[in-house]
Amino acid sequence: MDWEELLQQYRQRKEKIFEGGGKERIKKIKDAGKLTARERIEYLLDPNSFVELGAFVEHRATALGMDKTKAPADGVVTGFGTINGRLVFVASQDFSVLGGSVGEMHAAKIARVQDMALQYKAPVIIMNDSGGARIQEGVDALKGYGDIFYRNVKASGVVPQIAVVFGPCAGGAVYSPALMDFVLMTSNAYMFITGPKVVETVTGEKVTNEQLGGPLVHAQKSGNIHFVADTDEEAIDLTRRLLSYLPNSAYEKPMYIEPKDDPTRLVPELADIIPAEPNKAFDIKKVIQAIVDDGEFLEVQPEFARSMVTGFARLGGHVIGIVANQSSYMAGVLDIDSSDKAARFVRTCNVFNIPIVTLVDTPGYMPGTQQEYGGIIRHGAKLLYAYSEAEVPKITLIVRKAFGGAYIAMGSKHLGADMVLALPSAQIAVMEAEGAANIVFRKEIESAENPDQVRAEKISEYRQQFANPYVAASRLYVDDVIEPQFVRLAIYNGLELTFSKKGSVGVKHGNIPL
Numbered sequence: 001m002d003w004e005e006l007l008q009q010y011r012q013r014k015e016k017i018f019e020g021g022g023k024e025r026i027k028k029i030k031d032a033g034k035l036t037a038r039e040r041i042e043y044l045l046d047p048n049s050f051v052e053l054g055a056f057v058e059h060r061a062t063a064l065g066m067d068k069t070k071a072p073a074d075g076v077v078t079g080f081g082t083i084n085g086r087l088v089f090v091a092s093q094d095f096s097v098l099g100g101s102v103g104e105m106h107a108a109k110i111a112r113v114q115d116m117a118l119q120y121k122a123p124v125i126i127m128n129d130s131g132g133a134r135i136q137e138g139v140d141a142l143k144g145y146g147d148i149f150y151r152n153v154k155a156s157g158v159v160p161q162i163a164v165v166f167g168p169c170a171g172g173a174v175y176s177p178a179l180m181d182f183v184l185m186t187s188n189a190y191m192f193i194t195g196p197k198v199v200e201t202v203t204g205e206k207v208t209n210e211q212l213g214g215p216l217v218h219a220q221k222s223g224n225i226h227f228v229a230d231t232d233e234e235a236i237d238l239t240r241r242l243l244s245y246l247p248n249s250a251y252e253k254p255m256y257i258e259p260k261d262d263p264t265r266l267v268p269e270l271a272d273i274i275p276a277e278p279n280k281a282f283d284i285k286k287v288i289q290a291i292v293d294d295g296e297f298l299e300v301q302p303e304f305a306r307s308m309v310t311g312f313a314r315l316g317g318h319v320i321g322i323v324a325n326q327s328s329y330m331a332g333v334l335d336i337d338s339s340d341k342a343a344r345f346v347r348t349c350n351v352f353n354i355p356i357v358t359l360v361d362t363p364g365y366m367p368g369t370q371q372e373y374g375g376i377i378r379h380g381a382k383l384l385y386a387y388s389e390a391e392v393p394k395i396t397l398i399v400r401k402a403f404g405g406a407y408i409a410m411g412s413k414h415l416g417a418d419m420v421l422a423l424p425s426a427q428i429a430v431m432e433a434e435g436a437a438n439i440v441f442r443k444e445i446e447s448a449e450n451p452d453q454v455r456a457e458k459i460s461e462y463r464q465q466f467a468n469p470y471v472a473a474s475r476l477y478v479d480d481v482i483e484p485q486f487v488r489l490a491i492y493n494g495l496e497l498t499f500s501k502k503g504s505v506g507v508k509h510g511n512i513p514l
């Protein structure tokens, strides 16, 4: 063969690979308003930065009519490229090829980029669109999944792992996203262990794909995912934005960006946003937006366990992770879901060297049989564990209520906070005044001629004596009580101080889903 023939053959092979599952199947994808596997990579990465690996991979299955020609690139496009100049590894499943199903070689391609991500210390982004384990490949397909899961765990806490789910994600396919740091889903996607038909056979329950595992189910109820996007493009834009808050690995800090927003800017508006009355609800996100650079806050799991707000922002150019109680949802109570949500977020920040800023305004852990039977003791303990374990700078501002166990759990000095600040509106005590007065002064109240009046007096006495920031400040549990207008400046000063001492980076622990 001469060069001309060799190249002709080569180009024909390549062309076939680029056609994926063929024009008809590609048209179906496009008609559904989606991007193809290759278009997703193109949209995700910087122009012309993609380097494909394993394009010529073929499966070696022969059972059930399997034929190599039907599976260009074996249904997944893999390689590396850059996002804003930063190295990332990618895998993008091609639904047009055997439904993006995972066989032995398909899995080997994903495992290869996972290995490389670990070796070269760069994030890995897996774009899921798959019918799950390739039925025709039997146990080889299951082995393939095992290989992927194993690498997900080995990479956990070392390099950022982001899963984007664009289509079906059924059966074992759900567990790779679940093991990664962040999961994004488009409105066309669904994730479940078993589909509606199996559910109906086993339990008799009739549900649609969407009811069983649509994006809203996972965003609001199960808490399995972190972000929802309307379209493929939106999901990829969000992935790029999320990545801007993460370092390339646990061995680096997230990127510092010279702030345009003056770190010493005063925020007098906080006094209007935060009601001094402890039982008046307000939106803590308005406080967050007021204090961070340019008001930009990327909320993580915005629709799940809404009594807790978690997310990323920058302050003085440094990336910070924010954990905050939301008084406008269930009074900001700590329950099973909000404890899990915050604990996982704190651990995510710790592995990726992101300082944690905590804003406290919570009446405490949620009482009742539902929570106790669900294991609030075990779930609440995760929050204590996560804060105690976190080595990154931890700065806490007590905004209003900080009662009982929740005071300790929400980034208190006692769990290793580097700096604890409080507003004059803060109330730090074992419990709220009403409950406390009823217990401590029960006999006095019961035996009084005018119990209601005595109760009111005792509540007021308790509030004055305990429900303020000054007792804690007198013991150094609170480093300073500050005016609302100085909050941004005070947190910035705290960050600068702690950065000078807490510079260590490196692998701390994995990021197990909680």
Ligand code: HXC
Binding pocket: 097, 098, 099, 100, 101, 130, 131, 132, 133, 134, 135, 136, 142, 145, 146, 168, 170, 171, 172, 173, 195
């Ligand atoms: C092989 C598959 C496949 C699979 C889909 N295809 N899933 N091939 N193995 N798991 C093929 C179809 O045969 C079809 O091929 C093409 O992909 C597109 O599929 P359609 O069914 O035509 O598409 P659609 O109507 O959009 O439905 C998509 C779907 C459905 C909902 C994903 O295909 C489906 O239910 N698939 C099975 C899902 C499932 O139960 N997976 C779990 C597997 S068990 P042609 O040639 O016609 O285009 C598992 C356990 C792993 O994953 C455990 C690891 C721990």
